[in-house]
Amino acid sequence: MTEVLITGIGAVSCHGYGADALWRAMASAAVQLPQRPADPLAHMDLPLIYLVPDEFGRRPPEDGRAGAFAVAATDEALADAGLDKTASPATRFGTVIGSCMGEAGLHERGRGVGGWNPAFRIAARVGDRLGRFGTNTSIANACSAGLFAISTGVDMIRCGEVDVVLAGGSDAYSRVALGCFNRMGAVDPVRCRPFDRHRSGTVFGEGAGMVVLESAEHAAARGARGYARVDGAGWSCDAYHATAPDPQGEQITRAMREALAEADRCTGPAEVGGVIPHGTGTSLNDVVESQALAAVLGPDGPNVPLYSLKALIGHTGGAAAGLSVVAAAMILRQGSLPANVPLDELDPLCAVRLPEHDPTPLAEPTVLVNAYAFGGNNVSLLLRDAA
Amino acid sequence: MTRAPEQLRTPVAVRSPIADPVITGIGLVVPWSDVPERALADLDRTGGPEPVEPGWFNARARLGPRGYKYLPPAGQYLLLAARRAIQDSGGLEHVPAHRRGAAVGTNSGLAEVFDTMDRTVVESNAADLSPVTAPYFAINVLSSRLAAEHEMKGFQLTLTSSRVAGLEALETGTRALAVGRCSLLIVAAMEHVLPGSADEPVSEQGATALVIESAAAAQARGVRPHGRCRTRTGFAPPTAAAGPAGRRRVGDLLAEALTAVGAEAGDPVHTVLDDSGVARAVRDALAPRPLASTVAAGAGCLRPMIRVAGLLAAGAGPAVVVVATAEGNIAVTRLEPDPSTVYPSTGGPPC
Numbered sequence: 001m002t003e004v005l006i007t008g009i010g011a012v013s014c015h016g017y018g019a020d021a022l023w024r025a026m027a028s029a030a031v032q033l034p035q036r037p038a039d040p041l042a043h044m045d046l047p048l049i050y051l052v053p054d055e056f057g058r059r060p061p062e063d064g065r066a067g068a069f070a071v072a073a074t075d076e077a078l079a080d081a082g083l084d085k086t087a088s089p090a091t092r093f094g095t096v097i098g099s100c101m102g103e104a105g106l107h108e109r110g111r112g113v114g115g116w117n118p119a120f121r122i123a124a125r126v127g128d129r130l131g132r133f134g135t136n137t138s139i140a141n142a143c144s145a146g147l148f149a150i151s152t153g154v155d156m157i158r159c160g161e162v163d164v165v166l167a168g169g170s171d172a173y174s175r176v177a178l179g180c181f182n183r184m185g186a187v188d189p190v191r192c193r194p195f196d197r198h199r200s201g202t203v204f205g206e207g208a209g210m211v212v213l214e215s216a217e218h219a220a221a222r223g224a225r226g227y228a229r230v231d232g233a234g235w236s237c238d239a240y241h242a243t244a245p246d247p248q249g250e251q252i253t254r255a256m257r258e259a260l261a262e263a264d265r266c267t268g269p270a271e272v273g274g275v276i277p278h279g280t281g282t283s284l285n286d287v288v289e290s291q292a293l294a295a296v297l298g299p300d301g302p303n304v305p306l307y308s309l310k311a312l313i314g315h316t317g318g319a320a321a322g323l324s325v326v327a328a329a330m331i332l333r334q335g336s337l338p339a340n341v342p343l344d345e346l347d348p349l350c351a352v353r354l355p356e357h358d359p360t361p362l363a364e365p366t367v368l369v370n371a372y373a374f375g376g377n378n379v380s381l382l383l384r385d386a387a
Numbered sequence: 388m389t390r391a392p393e394q395l396r397t398p399v400a401v402r403s404p405i406a407d408p409v410i411t412g413i414g415l416v417v418p419w420s421d422v423p424e425r426a427l428a429d430l431d432r433t434g435g436p437e438p439v440e441p442g443w444f445n446a447r448a449r450l451g452p453r454g455y456k457y458l459p460p461a462g463q464y465l466l467l468a469a470r471r472a473i474q475d476s477g478g479l480e481h482v483p484a485h486r487r488g489a490a491v492g493t494n495s496g497l498a499e500v501f502d503t504m505d506r507t508v509v510e511s512n513a514a515d516l517s518p519v520t521a522p523y524f525a526i527n528v529l530s531s532r533l534a535a536e537h538e539m540k541g542f543q544l545t546l547t548s549s550r551v552a553g554l555e556a557l558e559t560g561t562r563a564l565a566v567g568r569c570s571l572l573i574v575a576a577m578e579h580v581l582p583g584s585a586d587e588p589v590s591e592q593g594a595t596a597l598v599i600e601s602a603a604a605a606q607a608r609g610v611r612p613h614g615r616c617r618t619r620t621g622f623a624p625p626t627a628a629a630g631p632a633g634r635r636r637v638g639d640l641l642a643e644a645l646t647a648v649g650a651e652a653g654d655p656v657h658t659v660l661d662d663s664g665v666a667r668a669v670r671d672a673l674a675p676r677p678l679a680s681t682v683a684a685g686a687g688c689l690r691p692m693i694r695v696a697g698l699l700a701a702g703a704g705p706a707v708v709v710v711a712t713a714e715g716n717i718a719v720t721r722l723e724p725d726p727s728t729v730y731p732s733t734g735g736p737p738c
Contacts, residue, residue, distance in 0.1 A: 116686060120547035129624075135620055140547040141527050142528070155566050177524045177525070180504065184522070237542050238534075242522045242532070375525070
């Protein structure tokens with residue numbers, strides 16, 4: 001099987017632009033409180049979201065925020081990979097970007113210019129920015145879109161279609177999405193606090209997470225250093241309910257197991273060094289994921305450390321797993337998980353280990369990333385230190 | 388009620404990459420026909436659908452008496468098209484639930500619902516949103532009903548690139564089949580009207596669905612496939628494609644895609660193009676080939692898939708469908724209705 005490496009990363013989050021800004025926030029593990037969007041028409045009880053701060057005083061247009069975040073993360077990832085200036089014209093290049101809402105601002109009153117334009121234009125905008133003729137795919141699997149995009153990019157390389165793929169996810173504030181979560185009673189009034197006993201929903205965030213995927217052969221030919229190797233991916237679908245996860249968790253369990261099994265040498269549960277869970281803060285989801293992790297990781301499962309990224313940046317929708325993979329790449333390079341944002345009280349129904357206060361060295365050089373979504377769309381990715 | 392962790396022991400699927408996918412089922416529903424060949428013939432005759440009467444799709448009559456009232460229209464069309472495709476293929480029972488995958492393309496499937504929800508929030512309050520439609524802020528939820536109805540637990544993908552999303556679903560889903568993420572695949576496209584009264588672009592309504600599986604599986608069941616197809620999408624950055632050099636690159640990209648799908652010089656070409664520079668460059672690059680039909684792109688991704696479904700159902704000779712858009716997305720698919728045809732080896736599965 002063709003080996004695929006992550007050779008570049010880029011991130012935009014409520015902590016600012018750049019993977020370094022994200023890592024600094026991860027290292028500080030400070031409690032972050034959500035904000036209110038500058039939208040006078042956001043008529044809802046809890047208009048809460050973790051907003052991306054303006055960069056150098058520049059605010060992206062309301063109908064182009066998600067694309068602007070994606071472009072910024074793309075530029076960073078390509079520069080980080082050393083492909084911004086030096087990529088050979090002969091390199092076969094692909095772009096795969098996931099998003100839950102696309103440019104939702106285009107179709108929300110007072111935010112867009114009116115008229116019809118497809119909302120899911122982020123991948124095409126990034127592609128135009130890159131200026132490379134190749135392939136360009138847009139995946140809209142809601143909150144798992146970013147990880148399906150990255151996994152699809154890996155498959156494209158393994159099938160020999162392309163040498164390099166820019167993949168990830170991006171999402172921005174959407175009045176409709178936030179209104180619907182309010183209506184469903186799924187917004188936590190305090191902050192995003194997955195696995196906390198007192199959690200009562202999630203809190204959205206804005207952001208983008210992009211990675212450069214590259215065949216190991218292509219990376220070696222140009223002397224590029226990888227952050228991580230993609231060992232395996234598992235896909236599944238609950239086929240159960242529009243919004244609720246299957247309480248049995250069978251399909252998220254299978255997605256994790258398939259990710260472990262896909263590696264050239266099958267990865268045993270004991271070889272999982274850490275997990276970045278989907279962990280949103282919604283009550284049932286966190287319990288089901290906890291139980292599925294216990295099933296997959298076996299008797300030592302409760303000892304495997306988790307890094308709960310959403311507690312730091314909110315639930316960034318289609319960008320969430322893109323940012324999780326960026327975080328996982330940095331964790332693998334550092335060899336340890338940063339301390340988690342402190343919880344008030346771990347939910348006793350969630351038998352997971354969320355180390356606080358100090359970094360936790362990885363016992364094994366692997367990180368499992370999970371992403372789930374409305375519609376029961378599940379995907380897991382296993383990353384291994386590229387060294 | 389949740390199970391104890393030790394009970395959660397779902398077996399991991401045995402990956403069986405599929406290198407010889409064939410189409411064994413076709414389903415379609417559009418306002419002017421439910422028959423793929425007729426739908427295509429009318430599309431060619433009129434250049435697009437006649438004005439559509441609201442309420443043309445009676446979900447209760449066509450899907451069943453209960454459970455569909457609050458499913459947005461595009462999801463209703465999808466369910467019916469998929470049911471017909473599955474019936475045409477002889478059912479899904481021969482494939483375990485966890486080996487069934489779905490890839491669905493759409494651009495405007497939720498546009499009207501989204502606009503209505505935004506109006507409610509703006510003019511009233513989110514508390515006044517309907518709780519049954521609130522989940523449909525996310526476009527992939529439209530397809531979740533398809534997965535639930537047919538126990539499609541392998542995966543469900545929603546693809547959304549402008550106007551090529553249906554063919555993008557065909558390519559992405561077939562790639563997943565090729566690498567063994569499923570054993571049977573439903574590829575679909577669905578659209579519904581745009582909100583408001585904008586004349587351009589033309590709204591599309593309806594859905595198409597194809598059932599795809601391995602030739603060996605079809606043969607084992609005694610099912611004669613409708614044919615095969617290979618799809619390749621591409622991207623021509625609109626800014627870079629604007630100049631003469633860029634237009635040549637569009638031609639090169641198109642040539643690569645045509646080669647990748649196994650197109651031959653004499654294949655009739657059917658185009659679905661908008662009025663963009665990228666589409667004009669594609670049209671010019673196609674000039675030496677015989678153009679069998681040209682249809683103006685609608686607002687969504689349905690028209691190319693009506694072409695694919697109609698040609699396959701008609702059992703006509705080999706044909707190529709080409710789509711190009713202002714956003715830079717290009718898609719090429721080659722249909723080979725004769726399933727006995729063997730594609731020249733490209734050194735790997737038809738990803």
